[in-house]
Amino acid sequence: MIVYLGIDLGSTTSKAIILDPTGEIIGRGITNTRSDYNVAAEIARMEAEFNSRFSLLRRRVEADGGSPVEWARIFDLLDSRFHFLQYLSRHERLATAMTDSIKHDSSRADLAERLQAALQQTLEAIRTRFFDGQVNSTSQFFRDLFSATFMRMIDKFDRLTFDRLVSVYDRSINPVENQIISFDFAELTERSLELMPAETGIVWPLIRKYLREVAAISLDPTDYIGTGYGRQLLPFEEKHIKSEILCHALGAHDYFPETRTVLDIGGQDTKAIQVDEHGLVTSFQMNDRCAAGCGRYLGYIADEMSISVSELGPLAMAADHETNICSTCTVFAGAELREHLNLGERKENVLAGLHLAIVQRAFALLARSGGARNEFTFTGGVARNAAVVKYVSNMTRTNYGELTINLHPDSIFMGALGAAIFGLRRKGAHA
C-alpha cells in the first residue's frame, strides 16, 4: 500500500511515523538512540511498521466483528505480548553476550564460577519480570528496563561480584543494542496470541482470519524523510532530509492548525519556532550551545541523584516549594544540588527548582523568538514530564496571558510526523 515514512533521529530517542495516503497516522515507533544511528532509525522504523500492521489488523477486525468487543483493550494486550516477545529475544542475546564475556575474561578466572551463578540467577529473575504487562510500545526501552532491574537486583551481591557484573553488563549492552533483530510479524503475533489471557480466546479466530493478509501488505514507503539531530548521519540522499525545525512546526501544525508558536525542548537543543497559518516557519531561535535549557540537563540531574529520568517529574510534583537554583550551567547545577541536599533541603523541592530553572531558560529563548502567540504548542521529549508541563503552563499564563496551550500525548512524535507529511505533500514528485 502507499505509505509515507518520517524518521526523527533525536539525541536521546529515535521516532518513526507512518502515514496512509489520507495523511492519517497508522504507525508510531520509538526507540532509544544508540551509538549506531542507522540501527536506531531502523528499529524505530520497524516498530512503526509493526504498529501499522496492528492498526490495519484492527481496522479489519473492527469492520468485521459485529460483537461489541473492546478492541482497544484487546490490542493493548496483544501489543504488550508482542513487545514482551521482542524483549525476550534481546534479553536472550544479551544473556549470551554476558555469559560469554565472563567466560572470556581470563583476568579473574577464579571468580568465573561465582559470577556465572550470580548472573544466571539474576537473568532468570529479570526474564520473568518482563512479563508483567508493563512492556509495550510506549513504555521504557529495553536498555532502560533491563539496566534498572539488573542494577537493583545485583545490589544484594558482595562488592566484588557487583562490580564485575556491572562491567560485564557495560561491555555487553552496546554490541547487543546495536544489532538489528528481524521478527516475523505473523509468527510473532501468533505467539503473542498464545500468551493472551484465556478469556480473550473468543476473538482469536477473527484476528487470525486477517493476520496473514495484513502481514503480507507491503509497507515499503512511497516516500520517506529523515529529520532530527542526527539527520545528516542517516544513509539518506539530500532530498530525503529536512530540518527538524520545519518538521516540528509542520507536525505541530497538523495537530493544531491554529498554532502560531511551538516550543520544543529536546535532548540536546531547545527550539522556539514561530509558524504561520500554513504551518510554514517564519522564524526560530535555538539554544544549541548550552545544555542548561534542554532535556540533557534533566538527564544529568537524574544521573547525579542516581534515579531514572522518568522518576524526576513525579518527585518534583511532590514538592511544597521550588528551591531557588541560580546556576545556569548544567555541570554546576550538580554541585548546587548537592549543596542544597547537604543543607537539609528536601530533594523534591530541589528537583522542583531544577525543573523550574530549565523552563525559565527555555522561556528566555522563547522571548527571543518573539514570545508565545495563539495557540502555543509544547513538544519534545520533556513534554512527558509533568513538572515541566506545570511550569510551562504557569509561565505561559504569567508571561503571555490566557493562551491556549496545546499538549499532545504524541508530542514526542511531532518531528517524525512533520517529516512524514513532507513526504506526503510532495507525493509523486520524488517517489
Place this chain on the structure above:
Amino acid sequence: MGLTMDVQKENSMIKQKQMLSDHFMALSQVKETGKKVAYTFVPGNLTELITAFDMLPVYPEINSLQSGMRKKSGDFIREAEDVGYPEDVCSYVKCDIGMMLQGNIGPTDQLLPSPDILLLSYTGCFVFMKWFENLRRLYPHAEIAMLHIPYQADGRVDPAAVKYIKDQLTKDVIPKFEKVAGKRLSDTVLAECLSRSAVAEDLLMNVFESARHKPSPIDAYFGGVYYIGPIFTSFRGSPACVGYYEELWKEVQYRIAHKLGPITPDGAITEEKYRLVVEGPPNWTNFRDFWKLFYDHGAVFVGSTYTRVGGLYDYGFRHSPDDPLGSLAEYCLGCYTNRNLPQRIELIEKFITDCDADGLVINSIKSCNSFSAGQLAMMRDIEERRGIPVGFIETDLVDPRYYSYSNIKNRLDSFFQMLEQRKELQPRARVIA
C-alpha cells in the same frame, strides 16, 4: 568572454591591493618621510581632513579584521586577555591591543607606526571611547582629539547637531591637527578632496544599486566588504580612490549587460536562488567558510547594512566642497552606527523592497554589545511588516572561539528550507540565461 571578465575583475582587485600595499609601505616609512600618523575609526571617519594635512590614517578595526582573516586574531586576543581584558570585551579591541602588545606588526607584516594623534570620532558605540582610552595609555605622547557625534535619536539630522560638530572641528580638532602637522589646514586641498569623494561615492552607489538587477551582478555583503575598502579607509578623496571605483563600476556594468552573477572564491554564481538582505558584520576568522555556507545554496546578498558602517549614501548624502565642515558633520551623523533602530529597520526594508529580497539574515555578534542589542526587536518588526523569513545566526567578528560551523550550518539549513517552502508557494524562476 569569461576571460575578458576575469581580467576586468582582477583590474579593480589588483588596484585595491596595490593601493593597500602602497599605504602600508608609506606607514612603515614614516621615520624616513617624516609623515605624521592619525589613528581613527571607520564609522564617520574624517579621511579627507587627515589627508588634507598630508597625514596617514590607521584604522584599528581594519587591522583587527585583517588579523582575523589572517588567522592571527586568536593569538592577539589571548594576549590581551592575559593582561586582563575580560572575555566579553569587544573582540576588535582585544585583537587590536594584542597586536600592539606583540609589537604592532600590521596586516602586511610591516611595522605600524605609533600614532601622533588619536582622533576619536565617537559615533554610536561607547566602546570607541574606552578603546582609545586604552590606546592613550599605550601611546602617552600622542595628541588626542575627540569629536563627539550626537546620536540620531529622533531619526533626522538636526541642524543644531551639525553646528555642534562644526564647532568642535574648528575649535578643537583642526587646531590639534595643525599643531601635530605643523601647518595650517588648506581649504583648497580639503575642497578638492571632498569633490573627489563625491565622485567616488556616486560610483559606489551605482555599484550597490546594481543589486536591483536580476540576477544581481554583485554580492552586496561578501563582495561588498571589498567594495567599501577604499572608500571607508585611507583613500576617500584621493584620485586613486576615484580610479578604483571607475574600474569597479565598469566591471559591474559588464556583468549586468551579460547577466552574470557575482564571483565567489569558487567561481561565479550561475544560478541565483535566493536574494537576501543581511544585518550585522560578517565573521572574519572564517570568512570564506562563512561565505560558502551561502553561495553553496545559490544565495546572493542584495543588501547589507554592514557596508554602510563607514557612512551612508543611500538617501542622497554626498560630501561637498561647498560646505566642507558641514558635509563632514553630516557624514558623521548619518553613518549606520549612529542611526537609531527605526532608521536601521527602514534601511533594511528599503533593501528588501528595492532589491526584491526573499529573506533577511541577522548575524549577531557575540562580543559586540553595541549593535547586537536591538537586533531581535528589529527582526520581529521586519518579520511582521514584511512577512519574509528571517534567519538568526550568531558568530563573532574576530574571536575564533565563537565561530561554530555546525551550529551555524544547522540554523542556515533550516533557514534555506524555510525560503524553499515559500518558493514552492509562489514559484519564481531565477535561472541565469
